[in-house]
Amino acid sequence: MIAAIAFLFCIFLGRFFYIQVIWEDELHYLALDQWTREIPVNAGRGQIVDRNGELLAGNRPQFSVYARASAVDDAEGSAHALADALHSSYEEIYRKLTDKSKSEIVIVRRAEKELVETIEKTEMKGVYYARNDARVYPHGALASQVIGFTAYDRSGTTGIEGYYNAYLAGENGEILYDTDLVGVDLKGATAAYLPATDGLNVKLTLDYRIQTVAEEVMGRALEEHDALAARAVVLDPNDFSVLAMVNLPSYDLNEIPRDDMDALNALSRNCLVSDVYEPGSTFKIVTAAADIEEYLRGNAKAFSPQHIFSSARTRTVDGTTIRCWSDHKNGKHSNETLAEALNNSCNPCFVDIALSLGKETFYDYLAAFRFGRATGVDFSGESIGMLLPESTLRDCDFARIGFGQSIAVTPLQLACAAASAVNGGYYYTPRLVSELYSDDGSVREKVRSSLVGRTVSEKASAMLSEMLEGVVRDGSGKHAYIEGYRVAGKTGTAQKYENGVIAQGKYVSSFVGYFPANAPRYLALVIVDEPQGTYYGSTVAAPCAKEIFEGIIDVMNIPPVEGSV
Amino acid sequence: MRRKSSNSGAEAAATGIWPPAAKPAERFREGGKGDLLFLGAVVLLAAFGLVAVYSASSYNAEVQYGDAMFFFKKQLVGFVLGLAAMAAIAFFDYRKLQKFGLPALILSLVLLALVFVPGVGKSNYGATRWIGFGSFTIQPSEIAKYGFILFTAGYFAKDPARLRTFKGILPVLGAGLSICVLIMLEPNMSVTMCVGAIMVGMLFLGGITKKTLAFLCIPVIFLVPALIIAEPYRLKRLSAFMDPWASPQEEGYQLIQSLYALGNGNFFGTGLFRSRQKYRFLPFSESDFILSVIAEETGFIGVLALFFVIGFIVYRGMKIANACENFYGYMLAAGITLAFAVQSCLNALVVSGCIPPTGLPLPLISAGNTSLVVTMAGMGLVYAVSRHNGKRKFIGYTTK
Numbered sequence: 001m002i003a004a005i006a007f008l009f010c011i012f013l014g015r016f017f018y019i020q021v022i023w024e025d026e027l028h029y030l031a032l033d034q035w036t037r038e039i040p041v042n043a044g045r046g047q048i049v050d051r052n053g054e055l056l057a058g059n060r061p062q063f064s065v066y067a068r069a070s071a072v073d074d075a076e077g078s079a080h081a082l083a084d085a086l087h088s089s090y091e092e093i094y095r096k097l098t099d100k101s102k103s104e105i106v107i108v109r110r111a112e113k114e115l116v117e118t119i120e121k122t123e124m125k126g127v128y129y130a131r132n133d134a135r136v137y138p139h140g141a142l143a144s145q146v147i148g149f150t151a152y153d154r155s156g157t158t159g160i161e162g163y164y165n166a167y168l169a170g171e172n173g174e175i176l177y178d179t180d181l182v183g184v185d186l187k188g189a190t191a192a193y194l195p196a197t198d199g200l201n202v203k204l205t206l207d208y209r210i211q212t213v214a215e216e217v218m219g220r221a222l223e224e225h226d227a228l229a230a231r232a233v234v235l236d237p238n239d240f241s242v243l244a245m246v247n248l249p250s251y252d253l254n255e256i257p258r259d260d261m262d263a264l265n266a267l268s269r270n271c272l273v274s275d276v277y278e279p280g281s282t283f284k285i286v287t288a289a290a291d292i293e294e295y296l297r298g299n300a301k302a303f304s305p306q307h308i309f310s311s312a313r314t315r316t317v318d319g320t321t322i323r324c325w326s327d328h329k330n331g332k333h334s335n336e337t338l339a340e341a342l343n344n345s346c347n348p349c350f351v352d353i354a355l356s357l358g359k360e361t362f363y364d365y366l367a368a369f370r371f372g373r374a375t376g377v378d379f380s381g382e383s384i385g386m387l388l389p390e391s392t393l394r395d396c397d398f399a400r401i402g403f404g405q406s407i408a409v410t411p412l413q414l415a416c417a418a419a420s421a422v423n424g425g426y427y428y429t430p431r432l433v434s435e436l437y438s439d440d441g442s443v444r445e446k447v448r449s450s451l452v453g454r455t456v457s458e459k460a461s462a463m464l465s466e467m468l469e470g471v472v473r474d475g476s477g478k479h480a481y482i483e484g485y486r487v488a489g490k491t492g493t494a495q496k497y498e499n500g501v502i503a504q505g506k507y508v509s510s511f512v513g514y515f516p517a518n519a520p521r522y523l524a525l526v527i528v529d530e531p532q533g534t535y536y537g538s539t540v541a542a543p544c545a546k547e548i549f550e551g552i553i554d555v556m557n558i559p560p561v562e563g564s565v
Numbered sequence: 566m567r568r569k570s571s572n573s574g575a576e577a578a579a580t581g582i583w584p585p586a587a588k589p590a591e592r593f594r595e596g597g598k599g600d601l602l603f604l605g606a607v608v609l610l611a612a613f614g615l616v617a618v619y620s621a622s623s624y625n626a627e628v629q630y631g632d633a634m635f636f637f638k639k640q641l642v643g644f645v646l647g648l649a650a651m652a653a654i655a656f657f658d659y660r661k662l663q664k665f666g667l668p669a670l671i672l673s674l675v676l677l678a679l680v681f682v683p684g685v686g687k688s689n690y691g692a693t694r695w696i697g698f699g700s701f702t703i704q705p706s707e708i709a710k711y712g713f714i715l716f717t718a719g720y721f722a723k724d725p726a727r728l729r730t731f732k733g734i735l736p737v738l739g740a741g742l743s744i745c746v747l748i749m750l751e752p753n754m755s756v757t758m759c760v761g762a763i764m765v766g767m768l769f770l771g772g773i774t775k776k777t778l779a780f781l782c783i784p785v786i787f788l789v790p791a792l793i794i795a796e797p798y799r800l801k802r803l804s805a806f807m808d809p810w811a812s813p814q815e816e817g818y819q820l821i822q823s824l825y826a827l828g829n830g831n832f833f834g835t836g837l838f839r840s841r842q843k844y845r846f847l848p849f850s851e852s853d854f855i856l857s858v859i860a861e862e863t864g865f866i867g868v869l870a871l872f873f874v875i876g877f878i879v880y881r882g883m884k885i886a887n888a889c890e891n892f893y894g895y896m897l898a899a900g901i902t903l904a905f906a907v908q909s910c911l912n913a914l915v916v917s918g919c920i921p922p923t924g925l926p927l928p929l930i931s932a933g934n935t936s937l938v939v940t941m942a943g944m945g946l947v948y949a950v951s952r953h954n955g956k957r958k959f960i961g962y963t964t965k
Contacts, residue, residue, distance in 0.1 A: 001770060001903070002883055008910040009872060015917040019827040020865040027828025034825075035841055180624065180844035 036176040036192075037103055037183055039066060039128045043170030045135065046199035048147055048160055050208040051241075051434060057147055057161065057253075059133035063116040065107040069100045070183040072126030082107060082127070085119045097126070103183045110134055137253035143211050145247045145270040146204070146379075146432060149256050158268050160202060160432060163380050167436050167445075170199030200436040200444055205241035210234055213551030214244040218526070221544050222248050225531035232527070232548065233272050233411055237419035237520040239449035240428035242377075247271050274381045276408035277527070280494030281345045281537065282512045283404025283414070288342060289421040289464050290365040291353045293456040301356045305463065309336050309349040317355070320396040324348050325493075339467040343475025345491060347403045354402030355395070362398075363390045368427070368455045369417040371409055376429040378447065385409040404492065415525040417455075418512045422465045422488070422520050425456040462518075469517035472542075479542035480513050482549055484560030488520075489513025489545065491537035496530070506530050511541035515549055516561055524548050593660065593891055599952035603881040604655075606874055607929065607944040611647060611937065613871075614855075614930035615640055620838045621858040622851035622932060636851050636932050643934035647941030654945035655952070662946075663893050666719025670740050673712030676705035677747040692924070694751045704935040706748045706756045711943055713744055713760060714900035717767050722893030728771045731780075737768065738781075752796065755915070755923030759907055761785065766903045770886075771896060806921040819854070819922050822847040826857035827917065834864030851932040853924050856916040872913070878944075879906040885951040898950040901943040905929075 019027070048057035065082070072078060079094035086093075086108055096105045109132065111119075116129055135150050148159020156165035173196035178189035214232045222230040234244035251257060251267045258264065269275070294302035303309070313328035314321050324347045326333050333346045341349035354362055366372065372387030386408035388397055400406040409417075412430060420427040428449050436445040456464075468488035471477040476491045489512055496506040509531055514523035526544045534540060552558070615637065622636035629635075679696045680686040687695040687702055695702040717737050720727070727733030741764035749757045765785075769778060793800055801816045809817030809824070826842035829835060840861045843850045850858050860868050882902030889895040905928050912927040914920045926933050928940045 001766065001899075002880065005879060005906045005910065006876075008914070009876060012910065012913040012917050012919055013869065013872060015919050016827065016860065016868050016913075017865055019824060019917060020830050020860065020868070021832050023824075024828045024831050027824055028831075031825035031829060031841070034846060035844075180628075181846050184628075186844060 034181075035178060037068065037179050038174040038176055039104075040130050041173035041175060041194070041196045042131045042133070042154070043172050043196035044131070044133065044198040045150075045154060045170065046168040046201040046436075048168075048202045048204065050204050050206050050211070052208065053203075054208040055138050056143065056204070056206075056208070057135065057137050060136050061113040062110040062132055062134050063113060063129045064109045064132040065111055065116065065119065066104050066128045066130060067097050067107050068104055068126050068128070068183055069096075069098055069102070070126070070179075071185050072097050072124075074125070078122075078124040078127060081122050081124065082119065085115055086111060100182070139208070140252040140254055141250045142208070142215060143206060143245060144250050144253050145268055146206065146245045147253060149253055149268070159270065159379070160204065163378060164202050164433065164436070168199040168202060171197040173197070198439060200438055202433055203435045203437065205236075205243065205432055205434050206245070207243045207555075209555040210548075210552055211244040211246070213555060214246045214524075214548050215248070215250075217544050217547040217551065218246045218248050221526075221528055221531075221540070225528055225533065225540055227528045227532070228530040229271070230526075230528050230544075231272055231411060232524060232544070233415050234522060234524045234548065234552075235415050235419050235430065237423040237514060237523045240416060240419060240430040241434065241449065242430055242432050243522070245270065245272050245432075270379065270381070272411040273377060273379050274383050274410070276383050276385050276410055277508055277529075278407065278494045278497070279404045279409050279414050280492035280508065280510065281347075281404055282418070282490050282492035282510050282525075283407065283409075284342060284345065284350050284402075285418050285421050285464070285468065285490050285512065286365065286369055286371075287350045287353050287362075287402050288338060288467065289456050289460060290357060290362060291338065292463050293365075293425075293460040294357060294361065296457060296460050299357075299361070301358065301361075303338060303353060303356065305338050305467075307337065309338075309341060309346070309352055311335055312348065315348045315351045315399065317351070317399045318394060318396040322347065322351055322396070322399055339470055342467050342490065343471050345476050350402040351399040352402075355399055359390055359393060359398055362401075365455070366401075368453060369420060370427065370452070371407065371413060371417070375410075375412055375416050376452070377412060378432050382412075383410050385413055404494065411525055411527055415512060415523060418490075418525070419514070419520070419523045420455045422461055422468065422514060422517075422523075424458040424461045425454050427452045427455050465517050465520070472513065476536075476538040477511065477513065477542050479538055480511060480546040480549070482515070482546060482553070485549065485553065485558070486516035486518060486561055487513055487546070487549060488515065488517035489542070491542055493535060493537045507535040509535055509537040509540035511537050511545045513542070513545040513549070522549065522552055593894075594953045596656070596952040597954075599655070599948050599954075600881055600885055603878065603885065603951060604651075604944075604948045606878050606881070607651075607941065607948075608648070610874055610878065610929045611644055611941060614937070615644055616837070617855055617859050617930055618851050618932045620840065620862060621843050621855050623838075624844050625850070628845070639934060640932050640937065643937040644941075646934070647938045650938055650942035651945030651948070654942055655948050657949055659897065659946055659949045659953075660891070660893060662715060662897075663719045663722060666716040669712040670716035673705065673709035674743060674747065676703075677709055677744065680705055680747075680751060692751050692753060694753055694924070702935075704933065706751070706753060706760075707933075707935040707939050709744050709748065710756075710760055710763060710904050711901070711939055713740060713763065714767070714897065714904060714943075716740055717764075717771075718893055718896035718900055721771050721896055722891070725771075725892055728768075728773050731777055734768060734773060734777065737764070749792070753924060754792070754796075755911060755925040758923075759904070759911060759925065762907045763900065763904050766907070767896065767900045770899045770903070806918060809918070819848055820918050823854055823857040823916050823922075824918060826854075826861040830861040830864045830867075832865050834860075834862050834867050837862050849924075852926055853912070853931060854916060855931045856912060856927050859930075860916070872909075875906075875909050878902075879909075882906075882944075882947050885947055885954065888954040889950050890954065894950040894953065898947045901947050904943070905940065 049055055075097040079090055079097050082093045083090040096107055099105055146159055148161035150161050151157045156162040173194040176192040178186045218230040218232050230248045232246040291302050295304055311334040313324050333344050336346055372385055374382050374384050397406040416430055428451055431447050433447050435443050437443045465488055472481050472487045472489050477489045480487050480489055492510040494508045496503045509528045512525045514520040524545050526541045528540045531540045618640045619637040623633040626635035627633040680693050685696050686693045695704055745757045745760050809820040813821055826847055829841055840858045842861055843858050847854055847857055879902055886895050886898035908928045912925050915922050926936045
């Protein structure tokens with residue numbers, strides 16, 4: 001009998017040993033969860049500022065008020081006090097304070113700081129406060145597609161708010177209260193406080209002043225031409241930092257139309273990065289750059305700057321007739337050199353260049369200028385554009401690519417390609433953010449400009465730039481001319497396609513320009529989508545670029561080049 | 566060695582040595598000091614129970630009754646009553662109880678039957694296990710256990726030859742089974758099992774033949790599954806015990822909470838009064854699951870120490886029975902010690918999740934006055950037996 005009892009003792013003592021000494025860790029971990037109730041401590045979200053520290057996205061301190069019914073001791077008194085302070089219904093609050101079916105219940109989400117401070121003084125039991133800031137955008141609609149917005153839980157959804165959310169969000173903490181089974185705080189138990197880590201601030205490469213100028217200019221253009229959209233991107237060609245990105249129409253980030261998802265999706269889209277268009281004549285910069293570089297390298301198929309192109313209006317490729325936009329009558333577009341072809345934006349000359357260089361060589365340049373691939377900008381949803389594959393390319397399509405048709409690019413791709421063609425042939429990864437820094441001002445991470453590769457030689461670049469300066473001085477870009485600032489550029493007018501066929505009367509007017517031509521500091525691509533009435537890039541887009549440049553000159557206080565008037 | 570001596574009755578019966586032809590060995594000495602260590606261990610355990618009950622119940626008592634000492638005070642009353650009963654019985658000539666075997670059995674059966682009388686029986690947690698008026702309640706099944714022991718010891722002591730025939734043991738089987746049936750109807754499966762185990766154990770200690778023993782055990786093997794299937798809630802509990810996390814909010818809840826308490830105790834415990842699980846997470850923390858709280862607060866070391874004391878009481882109790890020079894005293898002491906041992910083991914097995922959770926207190930420690938007073942009185946009886954024992958181990962039953 002003793003043996004039987006001793007045996008039983010051994011069984012359960014062994015079991016106790018197993019549970020208490022071996023299984024203990026896992027059980028303790030599981031039990032911890034039921035022993036505590038958490039009140040969240042929200043991390044402060046980082047700010048977004050422009051390159052000079054101008055605040056673009058910040059926070060207004062607000063608090064959520066929670067109650068834990070099981071810890072409330074004077075529901076009536078507390079309900080009265082809360083109802084008075086929050087100007088809301090006593091019955092509603094009383095119901096929440098006594099609702100023991102939930103462990104925590106929100107009394108009010110996002111109450112202003114001052115309100116909560118007065119409530120806090122009453123020291124009500126079972127009522128808790130958690131920081132829950134409101135996101136504010138001091139400049140409303142300014143650069144709204146770039147900045148983006150946050151969801152209701154304050155996590156970034158679109159734009160920089162979305163792309164850099166991991167840095168901006170920080171890490172939430174919590175206060176752990178030891179409670180009994182139904183959530184009543186234990187007496188004498190100390191609450192464990194896990195502090196929140198605030199998010200990092202994001203410094204953009206955008207210049208608030210240039211952005212403002214560009215938005216004003218494009219806003220006027222949108223109205224004046226009754227256009228569908230007006231867009232502009234301003235780059236620093238020396239490192240491809242984005243100085244301004246304008247997408248109009250726009251919306252106020254403080255009043256996001258969350259009810260109308262379609263409208264919100266359309267308005268919040270950064271089309272300069274995400275959408276493609278047929279660039280038209282602005283693309284001739286790339287074709288010209290390829291020709292000059294190949295000429296300098298001694299490629300016999302390339303045309304020299306002195307070469308006189310055929311004056312005929314048409315070229316026939318694969319049995320397809322390609323025409324110039326001009327009728328070539330009365331001596332127009334006759335006996336052109338490359339510079340004059342650019343001035344006149346004469347299509348047949350660029351057909352000649354593309355066909356002469358051949359697909360292989362030309363596609364090498366398209367690759368170097370990063371068409372058909374992402375620029376790598378720090379922004380979500382970048383499109384790579386549309387480039388017909390070299391292997392199945394028909395000659396008639398290839399010929400059109402020479403003057404910017406049969407190819408689709410993002411505005412950012414084109415701006416970067418143009419910048420690289422005129423900055424000495426350097427292609428950088430474009431960027432919107434320059435650094436991440438903490439509240440004490442110390443820089444935690446720098447987003448440096450990185451050189452991706454070379455496109456053309458410095459000499460070719462300088463020669464091209466000289467020609468493009470001529471376009472503004474003497475040619476189709478003269479509406480962008482500013483005395484004494486050596487503006488250079490190229491116009492573009494493209495017909496829009498709808499469902500694969502040319503849409504009559506629908507154009508995209510564009511202009512890519514920069515200054516000063518000899519050492520470019522500012523490059524702007526201006527796009528006016530479906531202008532009514534006049535639609536040429538030279539008359540619609542070029543003046544916008546001029547106004548933007550004038551604004552920049554004014555803001556940056558840039559003196560005219562020496563020797564000019 | 567010890568094992569052999571405890572088997573002595575059975576061996577003697579099997580070999581026909583018991584009862585001795587004459588009864589020269591049947592002796593009753595003048596009362597001496599008795600086994601004071603045994604007595605001390607029992608009082609120590611009950612006193613520790615007071616502390617444990619206070620620790621396990623104070624929070625719940627504060628919340629439910631506004632008095633942290635609520636359960637402690639009740640238990641203190643039981644402790645004082647238990648001490649008084651022990652003292653009274655300790656100096657009592659236990660042989661006089663021999664005549665009260667049948668009345669004790671009848672009283673037990675009546676009390677058990679009263680449970681089912683509306684207005685007298687009290688239900689709690691879906692089972693009717695208590696009788697009482699107002700705040701005074703008793704649990705008849707606790708009394709019935711000892712009623713059965715008194716009856717069995719008296720019945721066999723009157724004529725030990727009854728142990729040798731099936732007809733002879735039939736009244737004991739009848740008494741045991743009727744108690745079992747009544748308790749099962751409450752329902753209270755674990756106390757039923759407990760009484761069944763005491764019945765078989767006492768027959769074994771009394772020395773029935775091996776054949777009869779086997780004959781008795783076989784139906785039990787079939788009966789247990791049958792009973793489980795008869796009441797679906799038992800099956801649920803059984804599956805919950807296999808994997809408590811399959812239904813953490815229902816059947817598995819109790820066991821999970823007990824395991825959390827044990828796990829939190831680790832090797833050295835959280836310290837006295839510092840249980841985390843007693844904050845209403847662990848149901849019945851002051852009664853059936855008080856061992857969980859003890860294990861949490863004193864750790865595995867504490868559990869070892871506790872069962873060292875319990876084991877010591879069982880060992881000394883059996884020793885007292887063996888040293889008794891009259892058969893009635895032997896059966897009484899052995900039966901009571903056995904009841905204590907069986908109940909302690911079952912409770913520990915439940916708390917550690919070795920067998921499905923059932924409502925069974927840890928004797929001397931769990932809150933519950935009926936159990937405490939009756940157990941302490943029973944222990945007083947064992948002590949009383951020891952007072953009349955000789956100094957050396959009695960050798961009358963083992964005439965080798």
